[in-house]
Amino acid sequence: MxxxxxxxxxxxxxxxxxxxxxxxxxxxxxxxxxxxxxxxxxxxxxxxxxxxxxxxxxxxxxxxxxxxxxxxxxxxxxxxxxxxxxxxxxxxxxxxxxxxxxxxxxxxxxxxxxxxxxxxxxxxxxxxxxxxxxxxxxxxxxxxxxxxxSQSELPLALPYPQHEKLKNIVSFLEKNISENVGFKDLSQRFDISERTLARLFQKELNMSFIQYYTILRMLTALRLLLDEKISVNEVALRVGYSSLPTFSNTFNKVIGIRPSDYVKHQNTLL
Structure with missing residues (x-):
């Protein structure tokens, strides 16, 4: 103990x-x-x-x-x-x-x-x-x-936006993580051109929208797998993926292990 x-x-x-x-x-x-x-x-x-x-x-x-x-x-x-x-x-x-x-x-x-x-x-x-x-x-x-x-560092971090509109956009993405929010829809919702929005993500967060959004979804998936103990399929749906193979492949690319294998090995020392 x-x-x-x-x-x-x-x-x-x-x-x-x-x-x-x-x-x-x-x-x-x-x-x-x-x-x-x-x-x-x-x-x-x-x-x-x-x-x-x-x-x-x-x-x-x-x-x-x-x-x-x-x-x-x-x-x-x-x-x-x-x-x-x-x-x-x-x-x-x-x-x-x-x-x-x-x-x-x-x-x-x-x-x-x-x-x-x-x-x-x-x-x-x-x-x-x-x-x-x-x-x-x-x-x-x-x-x-x-x-x-430790040859492979992982992008398990998200920078904080300083721009007020981008703060609202990031907050919207977090609160609506179960939806598959498109870049065009996001720009229309917040009345900002796609070009300006793309530049804002790159300037403020040093990454593209898709990079930020993907990492946000995978980090949310990690938390759900660990804290709520729900199935991988349910986690995929909760972070906006209708296709389990697509979710699994993306998770593997970002985290370095498939979600099903991650769940098996998470308690190695417990």
Missing amino acids: EKEYVDKYYMTDVDAFEDSIYCHHALMGDNHIEEHQHKKGQFLYTEGGVVFLKTSDKSYFLPARHYIWIPSGVKHSIHPSSSHVVMRNLYFPKYETDTDFFDKINIYPVNDLLIELIMFTNRWNGNIFPVEEPKYSIAKAFKLILPEL
Whole structure:
């Protein structure tokens, strides 16, 4: 049984010792973690639901079988989608051998080897100091091997629009996710030309409408699969796909695994 999450633990323990590796495994319960930052880089893996991680400009969706790397100094808040979410955190100091992989925030799928390594860290909680060998070397190796095991980053994040009309458009898409909203219909509904709307998405969000809309639908599908435990077919309909094969293919292209396989493997560590 995981212990209840200790609110604001990161304010004190994580950065208390510059050279330590800090481990924290806990059940989130009904808590969320307010905006904060660490001097250490953070590896975050979750089980039992989706976690929303918010920075100043993006909202990241962290589902099961994926982890997020958060570089040192990045302000973020963490919001679990359910009280059953378990967070597994490892915080690492900077090393001279660090590559630019550790300078950017990204989400990556977790393969079987990394799953085994995460399971191994279950025995750790709190600070691990360099004098604690071989424990420290094992924990350090966990960080050093991440770039090798994380070749494919996933676009599981959506930027925040600043333009008022685009905010309304994005809100409409979220509220009507079960409809297959067409680009032309969207431009007519909000009285904006298709050309202007296309430029607005590209300028504000650095992606096309279809890219944004597809990611929004797939992230919603992830949440439904994890939190509501409904069938893949029902999820497809709930995010606007009348064709199950089309939904499955799109899900696989974005998430890297078919929805039916994702459901089978989501509770690997539970």
